[in-house]
Amino acid sequence: xxxxxxxxxxxxxxxxxxxxxxxxxxxxxxxxxxxxxxxxxxxxxxxxxxxxxxxxxxxxxxxxxxxxxxxxxxxxxxxxxxxxxxxxxxxxxxxxxxxxxxxxxxxxxxxxxxxxxxxxxxxxxxxxxxxxxxxxxxxxxxxxxxxxxxxxxxxxxxxxxxxxxxxxxxxxxxxxxxxxxxxxxxxxxxxxxxxxxxxxxxxxxxxxxxxxxxxxxxxxxxxxxxxxxxxxxxxxxxxxxxxxxxxxxxxxxxxxxxxxxxxxxxxxxxxxxxxxxxxxxxxxxxxxxxxxxxxxxxxxxxxxxxxxxxxxxxxxxxxxxxxxxxxxxxxxxxxxxxxxxxxxxxxxxxxxxxxxxxxxxxxxxxxxxxxxxxxxxxxxxxxxxxxxxxxxxxx
Numbered sequence: 001x002x003x004x005x006x007x008x009x010x011x012x013x014x015x016x017x018x019x020x021x022x023x024x025x026x027x028x029x030x031x032x033x034x035x036x037x038x039x040x041x042x043x044x045x046x047x048x049x050x051x052x053x054x055x056x057x058x059x060x061x062x063x064x065x066x067x068x069x070x071x072x073x074x075x076x077x078x079x080x081x082x083x084x085x086x087x088x089x090x091x092x093x094x095x096x097x098x099x100x101x102x103x104x105x106x107x108x109x110x111x112x113x114x115x116x117x118x119x120x121x122x123x124x125x126x127x128x129x130x131x132x133x134x135x136x137x138x139x140x141x142x143x144x145x146x147x148x149x150x151x152x153x154x155x156x157x158x159x160x161x162x163x164x165x166x167x168x169x170x171x172x173x174x175x176x177x178x179x180x181x182x183x184x185x186x187x188x189x190x191x192x193x194x195x196x197x198x199x200x201x202x203x204x205x206x207x208x209x210x211x212x213x214x215x216x217x218x219x220x221x222x223x224x225x226x227x228x229x230x231x232x233x234x235x236x237x238x239x240x241x242x243x244x245x246x247x248x249x250x251x252x253x254x255x256x257x258x259x260x261x262x263x264x265x266x267x268x269x270x271x272x273x274x275x276x277x278x279x280x281x282x283x284x285x286x287x288x289x290x291x292x293x294x295x296x297x298x299x300x301x302x303x304x305x306x307x308x309x310x311x312x313x314x315x316x317x318x319x320x321x322x323x324x325x326x327x328x329x330x331x332x333x334x335x336x337x338x339x340x341x342x343x344x345x346x347x348x349x350x351x352x353x354x355x356x357x358x359x360x361x362x363x364x365x366x367x368x369x370x371x372x373x374x375x376x377x378x379x380x381x382x383x384x385x386x387x388x389x390x391x392x393x394x395x
Contacts, residue, residue, distance in 0.1 A: 043084075080372075086295070098112040152238065167217045205230060236274070
């Protein structure tokens with residue numbers, strides 16, 4: 001199956017169908033602790049670059065965390081497939097379960113999720129694409145955030161509205177390009193949703209810039225997956241290589257991870273862009289390394305992978321009008337929210353994806369909480385609810 005067909009099929013099954021979740025009732029999962037032994041040991045040491053330590057070292061009340069772990073094992077958060085917690089460069093907790101996802105047009109085989117199981121990231125892919133862009137821009141000092149994005153794409157991309165030539169790189173990063181887009185107006189199952197149309201288009205950049213301008217660039221937040229596709233085209237065009245190859249060499253090899261969803265030999269259309277907005281898959285412990293980069297100023301275990309300046313820029317909210325019911329602040333493809341629990345405040349930098357995929361970076365606690373899941377629409381904020389339960393176990 002070709003890359004284009006594979007992504008379109010995933011979207012059709014994962015987005016264009018009514019989602020119903022099911023999980024196995026037996027063999028439900030495994031964690032740092034078992035149901036029979038609530039003494040929370042360190043996660044298993046593996047040959048993946050992660051040091052490990054006990055939750056106690058991170059300031060967790062092990063009795064309270066063990067009780068939450070028991071609830072996870074009992075299936076209270078049944079659609080949470082993986083939970084991984086880092087503290088100060090070491091993994092201190094992990095939980096996985098066996099689950100299956102039932103779609104309106106079929107049931108996926110049951111998957112036993114574990115430390116190395118590939119999992120769809122959906123829009124968490126956007127946050128990762130931003131990090132790759134930061135790495136590439138370090139080698140191109142001639143490019144600024146005020147550079148018009150069309151100046152960084154192949155010249156044969158002609159916008160419908162000449163005003164689109166004013167869209168800057170920063171406008172694309174902050175989802176404020178001004179293009180007419182309805183990704184949050186119509187449900188993803190509605191054929192009028194432009195994100196769904198984007199996935200099916202033979203040339204997504206041509207489709208993106210065929211839209212009319214609705215606002216002055218930079219004036220209003222409007223969530224647009226096509227802008228991430230455009231950023232992947234910028235990465236490919238500046239590097240003169242395919243996006244997947246750049247992503248692999250610049251980010252994933254230094255982290256020692258093997259993502260799926262961006263095969264280096266595939267591209268979309270004629271302009272080098274990839275479906276970088278939703279296509280990535282990663283393992284739980286691999287994805288946790290992305291959060292670690294944000295926590296440690298672009299370093300992975302002491303090695304600078306992403307420029308520290310880019311992490312500082314990415315850790316700053318630029319929009320405060322991105323309200324979708326829980327989050328309102330948005331930066332360079334990362335979200336921001338201060339959570340409150342037990343009378344305490346927890347400022348967080350967040351990567352978010354459909355179905356509850358999350359990376360919660362909590363700099364003040366020196367923590368990263370990574371979650372992979374598949375919550376249905378009625379439980380949209382279940383990952384946030386689980387995060388609050390985890391924060392409640394901190395001393």
